[in-house]
Amino acid sequence: MSGMKAQSMKQLSVLINGGGMVGAAAALALAQKGVDVTLLEPKPPVADTNTDPDWDLRISSVNNSNWEWLLTLGMGDYLRQQRIFDYQQLTVTSLGGQSLSFHANEAGLNKLGVMVENNALQLALWAQLRTLNNVHLLTEESLDKLDVQAKTAVLSQGDRLNYDLLLGCDGANSKVAELSGFNYRGWDYDQRCLLANVSLEKPIEPETWEVFRPQGPYALLPLTEQQACLIDYGIRDDINRLERDKKVLEAHLKTLFSAHIGDFRLDKSASFPLQRKHAKSYVKAESIVLMGDSAHSIHPMAGQGVNLGFADVRCLIDALQKGSQRSALSQYESKRQRENAKMMRMMDAIQFGWRSNNPIMQLATTASLKVAGAPWVKRWLLQQAVGE
Numbered sequence: 001m002s003g004m005k006a007q008s009m010k011q012l013s014v015l016i017n018g019g020g021m022v023g024a025a026a027a028l029a030l031a032q033k034g035v036d037v038t039l040l041e042p043k044p045p046v047a048d049t050n051t052d053p054d055w056d057l058r059i060s061s062v063n064n065s066n067w068e069w070l071l072t073l074g075m076g077d078y079l080r081q082q083r084i085f086d087y088q089q090l091t092v093t094s095l096g097g098q099s100l101s102f103h104a105n106e107a108g109l110n111k112l113g114v115m116v117e118n119n120a121l122q123l124a125l126w127a128q129l130r131t132l133n134n135v136h137l138l139t140e141e142s143l144d145k146l147d148v149q150a151k152t153a154v155l156s157q158g159d160r161l162n163y164d165l166l167l168g169c170d171g172a173n174s175k176v177a178e179l180s181g182f183n184y185r186g187w188d189y190d191q192r193c194l195l196a197n198v199s200l201e202k203p204i205e206p207e208t209w210e211v212f213r214p215q216g217p218y219a220l221l222p223l224t225e226q227q228a229c230l231i232d233y234g235i236r237d238d239i240n241r242l243e244r245d246k247k248v249l250e251a252h253l254k255t256l257f258s259a260h261i262g263d264f265r266l267d268k269s270a271s272f273p274l275q276r277k278h279a280k281s282y283v284k285a286e287s288i289v290l291m292g293d294s295a296h297s298i299h300p301m302a303g304q305g306v307n308l309g310f311a312d313v314r315c316l317i318d319a320l321q322k323g324s325q326r327s328a329l330s331q332y333e334s335k336r337q338r339e340n341a342k343m344m345r346m347m348d349a350i351q352f353g354w355r356s357n358n359p360i361m362q363l364a365t366t367a368s369l370k371v372a373g374a375p376w377v378k379r380w381l382l383q384q385a386v387g388e
C-alpha cells in the first residue's frame with residue numbers, strides 16, 4: 001500500500017445506511033483507518049438491562065476468521081461475555097444416518113467459531129463507535145432521497161449530506177437499493193425457521209450439529225453448557241400450527257431432540273420467514289455499494305449470512321487500501337459477487353438435495369457425505385467452517 005493511497009482513503013467521507021452487525025462493523029473498521037463516517041440507523045441497539053441468564057433468540061455463529069477480525073476492531077472490551085460461547089465441533093448428519101464431523105483441532109485452532117447474541121455484538125460495536133471522534137451517529141433521521149449524480153443524500157428532516165461513498169448496509173429490504181435502482185434475483189423458500197431457546201437437564205458438548213430430513217434440517221446451537229438454541233426448519237403452515245400452542249411445540253421439539261440431548265425446558269421461541277435474494281450488481285455510479293443482507297439474503301442452514309457480510313466489509317476495506325475508489329469498487333463487486341453466489345449455489349444444492357423425495361437425489365446427497373470423508377474435501381469444508 002503506498003502512502004498516497006492511505007492518504008486518499010483517509011480523505012473519504014463515507015455515509016452508511018443501516019447500523020446492524022454489518023453496518024456497525026463497516027463503520028468501525030473504516031473509522032479506525034481514519035475515514036470520516038456518518039452512520040444512519042433509526043433503531044440503534046438497546047442496552048441490555050436484562051440480567052437473567054436467558055439469551056435472546058437472534059443468535060449467530062460467527063466463524064473464527066471473522067471473530068478474530070472483529071476482535072482486532074477493539075469491540076471485545078464492550079462485549080457481554082455471558083453472550084458468547086466458543087464451539088469446537090460441527091457435525092452434519094444425513095437422512096440415512098451418515099455423519100461428518102469437524103473439530104477445531106483439525107484446523108490447528110482452539111475453536112471453530114463463536115455463538116454470539118446479535119444484540120450483544122451490535123451493542124459492543126456501537127459502544128466502540130461512540131468513543132470515536134470521526135464517527136457521527138444519526139439515529140433521529142432516516143434516508144429519504146438520493147441525488148446519485150451529486151452524491152447527496154436527503155434525510156427525513158430535510159438535511160442534505162454529501163458523500164464520496166454510500167454503503168447500503170440496511171438489510172434485505174434496503175432503502176439504498178430501492179432509491180438507487182438495484183435489481184435482485186430470488187425467491188421465497190415457503191419455509192420458516194423456528195428458533196427455540198431451551199434449558200437442558202444435562203450438560204452438552206461445545207458442538208453445533210445439524211440433521212437433514214426431506215422437509216428441511218433440524219439443528220442445535222450450544223449457548224452455554226446447559227442452554228441451547230434448537231432450530232427446526234419446516235413448511236410455513238406446519239411451523240405456524242406448532243407455534244399456536246406452547247405445549248404442542250415443546251412436545252414436538254422433545255420428539256426431535258430428546259434422543260440427542262436428553263430432557264429440556266422450552267424457555268422462548270419465535271420463527272422467521274426464509275428467502276433467497278441476490279443483487280444483480282453490488283455497485284452503482286462508482287459511489288454506492290451494497291453489503292451484507294442488502295446484497296444477499298441466504299438460507300441460514302449453514303450459518304453463513306452475517307459471515308458473508310463481514311467478508312464483504314473486509315474485502316472492500318482491503319481494496320480501498322490498495323487502490324483508487326473506482327478500482328476498489330470494481331474489485332469488490334467482482335470478488336464478493338462471485339464468492340457469495342458460490343455459497344448461495346451450494347446452499348441451494350444442499351437444500352434441494354436433502355429435501356428431495358427423489359430417491360436418486362437422496363442417494364446423491366448421502367453419497368456426497370461419504371465423499372466428504374475424503375481428506376481433501378473434508379479439509380475444504382473445514383476451511384469454509386472457520387472462514388479461511
Ligand SMILES: Cc1cc2nc3c(=O)[nH]c(=O)nc-3n(C[C@H](O)[C@H](O)[C@H](O)COP(=O)(O)OP(=O)(O)OC[C@H]3O[C@@H](n4cnc5c(N)ncnc54)[C@H](O)[C@@H]3O)c2cc1C
Nearest residue numbers: 018020021022060061170171175292293303304305306307
Ligand atoms: C433465523 C436466522 C438465523 C441466522 N443465523 C445465522 C448464523 O448463525 N450465522 C450467520 O452468519 N448468519 C445467520 N443469519 C443471518 C444473519 O442474521 C444476517 O445475515 C445478518 O443479520 C445481516 O446483517 P446486516 O447488518 O447485513 O442486516 P440486518 O441485520 O438486517 O441489519 C440492517 C440494519 O439496517 C437498519 N435499517 C433498515 N432499514 C433502514 C433504513 N431505511 N434506514 C436506515 N437503517 C435501516 C435496520 O434497523 C438494521 O439495524 C441468520 C438469519 C436468520 C433469519
